[in-house]
Amino acid sequence: MLTGRRGDFVARPETHGGPLRIAMVAACPFPYPRGTPIRICRMAEALSRRGHDVEVISYHLGDTGEPLPFRVHRIPELSFYRRVEPGPTWVKLLALDPLLSRTLRRVLADRTFDLVHAHHYEGLLAALAVPARHRPPVIYDAHTLLGTELPFYRLGPGTRVLRRFGRFLDRRLPGKARHVVSVTDEIRDRLIQTGAVEPHRITVVQNGVESLLFDVPPAPTETKTVVFAGNLASYQGVEHLLRAVRILLDRRDDLRLRIVTGTDLGPHAELVRSLGIGSHVDVVLVGFADLPAHLRAADVAVNPRVECDGIPQKLLNYMAAGCPIVSFAGSAGYLEHGVTGWVVSNGDVEALADGIGHLLDHPRLARGLGEAARHLVVNRYSWDRTAEKVEQVYTAILGDPGGRGEGEAARAVRRRKDRPLPHLTVSRTPRLDGGWADGSSGGSPAR
Template identity: 50%
Template sequence: MSRPYRIAMVAACPFPYPRGTPVRILRMAEALVARGNEVHVVTYHHGDMNEPTPFPVHRIADVKTYRKLSPGPTYQKLLLIDPMLARKLRTVVREHDIDLIHAHHYEGLLVAAAARRATKHPIVYDAHTLLESELPFYKLGLPASWKRGIGRRIDGWLPRKAEHVIAVTDRIRSHLVRYAGLSPDHVSKVQNGVESAHFAAAMNGTRWRDDSAERRVVYAGNLSAYQGIELLLHAFAGACKQRRDLKLVLVTGSRFDAYQELARALGIRDRIEIVQGGFERLPEEFGRAHLAVNPRTECDGIPQKLLNYMAAGLPVLSFAGSAKNIDHGRNGWIVKDHDIPGFATAILHLLARPKLAAELGARARALVLEKSTWEQTAINTEAVYEKVLAARAGGTAGNRNAGGGR
């Protein structure tokens, strides 16, 4: 990079917190600071307050009626929390001589666009997903078709508010170029990294010892509806009909209440272990697991859990819609979306073939060791900053669409 940058990073979410968006923000900010940049994270009033950060975190005033940790928009967030965040962002930008605003996810971009009316700073938008596919999973009191349509319109309009867009996958990048009319020169792919050293301990676990009394299938992440937990429970129940030694381990910060009735009806509640834990607990649980599962069927971004599984050397079974970075039969196993019997069969297939499973896991870890580091994420992000600020200094417009207009 030509010089260190002063960045206001917008986290319209609990922060820090062990799920996809907050994790990307935290690790990206840490890597940018490690390379000499100055990062100020501007965020909500809540999160994991005990996790230290090597950068300042600026929070809005406490809102005692809002403690939601799960993802997704709410009317309280949009009408109260996010306007408070925009005011905080304006203050941070003015007081710390910020170079540019890096806004994560759609609510972060809304906040940045509102604040920019007063500050005029350039915005880099970090697109983690597309709302057309994600919004229907959230309970907003609207029909799913309406939510999908609203998401499609936002996907085509809001990213144009930024000078440059960072997309976490090629799929998001291609969609924004094609359907939002963004110039390819103003949309860059910057993939997530993963803490490979943290997960190295999982390689010394007990997963392939012959004396293991059970075969542990692990899922690590939140239990929101879009994660496909119901599909997983049905598939696991199907596998349990063939093997009596299976255990489904859910490592999560979420409550299992919404799925208790289904698990009992399927006759598998006694086969499910709930491990309340976050990032620090993952190597231990991954080291004891024989198979990792990713039951999400729609994901335009890349599930961080997938990279974590791969870094731990676990064989990964995933539905196709979220199987980013997986080459079927080489570094993981893919099943057609919503194919519950196929997912159950794949669980049995991989558990019955420990040599194949171990080979899949080893190749998966090798891939992320080579290509998925947070330092590389920071380097690629700095290149975007340099491009945006050079364009601003030269007096050129930022995020032009393919036709040349904003």
């Protein structure tokens, strides 16, 4: 057995032919019903089903009532920060992410892991902040590109500055990981073209979807129903959909827009009022468990996002539910126009309205598109397939003679006695005010 200084990383004995121990970094509320947390959660679940030992390190926020087949370590409770919407904030960057890195380092010191699987840029930064000699190789899971996404957030600098800074990070950060996993071919191609990573160091691993969950009766409706399901962040393009509904209502009065989400309309409420469409818009606040019934009730489901380097999880959900889909081209993902969906030009609100109206007027065509979309995802995109591809990446890295560390420092080492891993547990972590994340006091954190 290798020995070394206290706190240094030690590689486990050769395990790439059997179960692996993975530290998965989730710089987000976890679990939570939107794209990034869903990918992390379903991937971890599927890897656990395949016999691997997964532990997730995440923020203090999330649906802690959901039983999980893996352990979750949370950062200390920050009672003043309850924001669950996507995107960076200064509090996340200056407080949550450093705490995430500190929690990861504690977890890595406590048990010996084969790999760190870091999701999104903030997860990667948290992993890289742990000195190389204290951690195993890092895999970066690229869900999107910052050059595309950052301009949608209000961080102070203007859109142009954020776009340039995002592109700079896209070029500089991914290559610092041992290997990169990308959600789409588009992300892979862009990272290679910009020199961010060499072709042999990046692998496409697409999202899956839980198709069986969408085999449910539809929710009741009394009129033609157009559905949008997802969060209401600015990058979603909800304003385009609202304007398209205004155009449609000038032509017909037999439709309602149903927005299925987890929050109120927020800044979109004023646009709804100014367009005069409030009497035709329903906001339905539900969790993921109730989502399938609302999607099954859709005469048309709309994806109004203009740009997405990854695959919107809502799109896969629409497809799994067999929804007739109208989407802008920039985020259409797996959709093929006239075969599995109706794809229109980016940002063209008139074309979006025309597409919705066309499918409402041609229900046989709409049903055919929805059935074809569902057939595609059922046969090609499952989380078990996603986990199988990720497992192949893990095995390739650990089978590489240089894959068990990042430089000589990663070979210098310590090993502590492993403790049994209880399933269905969430570790208790101390709050900054001296209490515990679950509201209790005294005692010691659950390990």
